[in-house]
Every structure is written in C-alpha cells, then in structure tokens.
Amino acid sequence: MEIKNIIFDFGGVLMDWDPRYFFKNYFNDNERMEYFLKNIAQDEWNIEQDRGRSLAEGTEIQVKKFPEWEKEIRAFYDNWTVMLKSDIPQNVEVLRKLKNTDYNLFGLTNWSEETFPYALENYDFFQIFEGKIVVSGTEKLIKPDPKIWHILLERYDIKAEESVFIDDNTKNIEMAKSLNFHTIQVDPETNLEQELIKLGIKIG
Structure with missing residues (x-):
C-alpha cells in the first residue's frame, strides 16, 4: 500500500533534549549526576509529566520522596530550556x-x-x-x-x-x-x- x-x-x-546538558555543569561530578538522573529524577518520574501531570505536582511529589535532593529536583524544570539544547x-x-x-x-x-x-x-x-x-x-x-x-x-x-x-x-x-x-x-x-x-x- x-x-x-x-x-x-x-x-x-x-x-x-537531555537533562545532562544542564546537570553536567550543575553537579560538575558525572557520577553524582548519573546517580541523580537514574534514581531521583528518573525517566519514570519525568514521563508522568509527559502524561499530563503538572510540573508543579511532579516536583512536589519527588521533593517529598527525596527531601535531601530538593534543590536539585526543583532545578530540573526551572532549567528545562537548557536541557533542550x-x-x-x-x-x-x-x-x-x-x-x-x-x-x-x-x-x-x-x-x-x-x-x-x-x-x-x-x-x-x-x-x-x-x-x-x-x-x-x-x-x-x-x-x-x-x-x-x-x-x-x-x-x-x-x-x-x-x-x-x-x-x-x-x-x-x-x-x-x-x-x-x-x-x-x-x-x-x-x-x-x-x-x-x-x-x-x-x-x-
């Protein structure tokens, strides 16, 4: 046909698009960056925002789960445009x-x-x-x-x-x-x- x-x-x-474009300079530590992207701001979390959950709600959910990473989690969508290289x-x-x-x-x-x-x-x-x-x-x-x-x-x-x-x-x-x-x-x-x-x- x-x-x-x-x-x-x-x-x-x-x-x-890749979060590493922002977080590489943010962390200046590849091992820590990869840990964060694999375990904290992982694809499974980000994709829920792609499914329609608001960025604000997604951010708060993850901050509650990982309070020690609050600053980094909030930086994710605040710097999203840098990730869109x-x-x-x-x-x-x-x-x-x-x-x-x-x-x-x-x-x-x-x-x-x-x-x-x-x-x-x-x-x-x-x-x-x-x-x-x-x-x-x-x-x-x-x-x-x-x-x-x-x-x-x-x-x-x-x-x-x-x-x-x-x-x-x-x-x-x-x-x-x-x-x-x-x-x-x-x-x-x-x-x-x-x-x-x-x-x-x-x-x-």
Missing part, C-alpha cells in the same frame, strides 16, 4: 524537504503540555506540521500506549498501513509495527532521508 503520511516523534528525532539539523532538513511534497506530515510526541509551547515558539520548523501534532501531555496518554496512535489515526482520518512512523524509542517502534505502521527507528547515525527513500518515499 502506498505511503501517504509521515509521522514524526520529536525528542531524539527532531529535537536534542537544539534541533537535530540533518533530520530537520529532511522534514523541510518533505514540506514541498504531497505527503501529509504529523507529529506524535511524548511531551509535557506545559513545556511544549516553548519548543513551538522557538523552533520554526514545527510550523511545517500546521498544527497536526498529538501531544501526550494534552491527551493524558503516552507512547507506547496504543490509544495515542488511535487518537492520531481517528483525528486526522488516516490509515496506519499508509503511514510511516519515525521514533528513536524501541518500545514505541514495536508498538507502531504491531498497529500496522511502517516504521523507521532513528539513532544519531541514521540517515533519515535514505531510510525514507528505501520505503519508496519521494523527497523533494
């Missing part, structure tokens, strides 16, 4: 080329509803999606929950079999495959343009 739709995850695909230029370039084609372009991202507007305002390439973006924090659902893909499919009246989904996360890719999407898993070495061409995508 011909591919008509191209769906982008954002973090790790179009945006380079930049776009990923080679992949954004592919997105810009796709703008001039007949493919429908969508975003499907695990992102807090409170922090996503900052990215929208500061990176112009998001305008290419013309608002066709499903944000986990708004929907109160996160990948790899299949329901968030169904929201995208139903909202924009598209079919998984006619869509390619691009993400850096293995679990998300596996779920998308099980829902009949074509998939591309990216890492820093991936040539996204070549991977799309392999699927028969004609890039302008």
Whole structure:
C-alpha cells in the first residue's frame, strides 16, 4: 500500500533534549549526576509529566520522596530550556524537504503540555506540521500506549498501513509495527532521508 503520511516523534528525532546538558555543569561530578538522573529524577518520574501531570505536582511529589535532593529536583524544570539544547539539523532538513511534497506530515510526541509551547515558539520548523501534532501531555496518554496512535489515526482520518512512523524509542517502534505502521527507528547515525527513500518515499 502506498505511503501517504509521515509521522514524526520529536525528542531524539527532531529535537536534542537531555537533562545532562544542564546537570553536567550543575553537579560538575558525572557520577553524582548519573546517580541523580537514574534514581531521583528518573525517566519514570519525568514521563508522568509527559502524561499530563503538572510540573508543579511532579516536583512536589519527588521533593517529598527525596527531601535531601530538593534543590536539585526543583532545578530540573526551572532549567528545562537548557536541557533542550537544539534541533537535530540533518533530520530537520529532511522534514523541510518533505514540506514541498504531497505527503501529509504529523507529529506524535511524548511531551509535557506545559513545556511544549516553548519548543513551538522557538523552533520554526514545527510550523511545517500546521498544527497536526498529538501531544501526550494534552491527551493524558503516552507512547507506547496504543490509544495515542488511535487518537492520531481517528483525528486526522488516516490509515496506519499508509503511514510511516519515525521514533528513536524501541518500545514505541514495536508498538507502531504491531498497529500496522511502517516504521523507521532513528539513532544519531541514521540517515533519515535514505531510510525514507528505501520505503519508496519521494523527497523533494
């Protein structure tokens, strides 16, 4: 079946976000930083904010659990914009080329509803999606929950079999495959343009 739709995850695909960009200088001690990110401000905690919990509530919950780390926990979202280092230029370039084609372009991202507007305002390439973006924090659902893909499919009246989904996360890719999407898993070495061409995508 011909591919008509191209769906982008954002973090790790179009945006380079990593808490280490802030905490490396904050701690000046890699071992302590890694301990903090693995055990205190871990992914499982941050993803609840992506699921729709407010940053303030998430922060207070963690401060109560780990009062001795209060200063560091509060620094997390206070310095979130430093963690959003930049776009990923080679992949954004592919997105810009796709703008001039007949493919429908969508975003499907695990992102807090409170922090996503900052990215929208500061990176112009998001305008290419013309608002066709499903944000986990708004929907109160996160990948790899299949329901968030169904929201995208139903909202924009598209079919998984006619869509390619691009993400850096293995679990998300596996779920998308099980829902009949074509998939591309990216890492820093991936040539996204070549991977799309392999699927028969004609890039302008």
